[in-house]
Amino acid sequence: MNKIHNNITLFLIAFFSILTMHSQQDPQYTQYMYNTMSVNPAYVGSRGHTVITGLARTQWVGLDGAPDTQTLSYDTPLGYSGVGLGVNLTNDRIGPASEIYLDVNASYTVRTSEEGNLAFGLKLGGRQLNVDWSKGRSERPDRAFAANISRFLPTIGAGIYYHTPKWYLGAAIPNILRTEHYDDNFNGGDVATERLHFFFIGGYVFDLNENIKFKPAVLTKVVNGAPLSLDVSANFLFNKKFRAGVAWRWDDSISALLGFQANDSFHIGFAYDLTTSNLSNYNSGTYEVMLRWEIFREQVMKSPRFF
8 A cells, every 4th residue: 555655656746847837827716625626637526426516706806807717617427437527617807808718527547445546637628718908907008009819729638636535636737738828917917828837736634533524735836937826725524514714825815714515415615815915905805605516326425525
């Protein structure tokens, strides 16, 4: 068992090390640990039943042109073949730009031990990028006379994901193609070549007692030429019904997370981010709401999973 775990760790480190990564910021989520398909396509089907997730995020409330994101996802295992399939639709707006993402995700899982599973994932899709320079204000007034942009940009991504009932590790590249992307730095904005992101995610579930579970988790985004993005969270599950936690995003925000398992199939989640960067003077925080519906094929899940 230790040998298998060591090999997996070495593979993740090697996968991480050989990449040269660049890019602008993709849509981000505070409740990423409950919306993992948006981070890693290899996650698809890992819950063993069909899951439908909707999430809406309004970032930096009060700041004109701030990001506003909605996403709807569906993922399911295909029988007992080890194959998972998922579809993700995202609408993302920032400044004068809007992007609609539509991705199809597929995974194949190999059982490595009695409890361990290693999944390989592939994402294929694209997004429609629209930029209307007449919207909002800009420190570059020549933008008002520039031609608007409307382009379709393809997406190819890949990931790996290892999980047991207690812990998980994953690594992914959301898009390996060098296409164009709108980058709003609130100083005029620009359309630039998109460079590679690299995502690393991990978490562990501790049973504190019969009624309380504790799960720390981490999400790291690495981009060459940009500051490291690090999300660290700590969540508790009480009596298989209530979830509460806190999160911290390096040089960006601290967050509070709440969740409620309304019944065996339906989960409601909420997150609030308090900005800690210089932008804190110009906004009243970020709000995020998540709804998740789980469709069980054989029997009701007795103990809700944390991931």
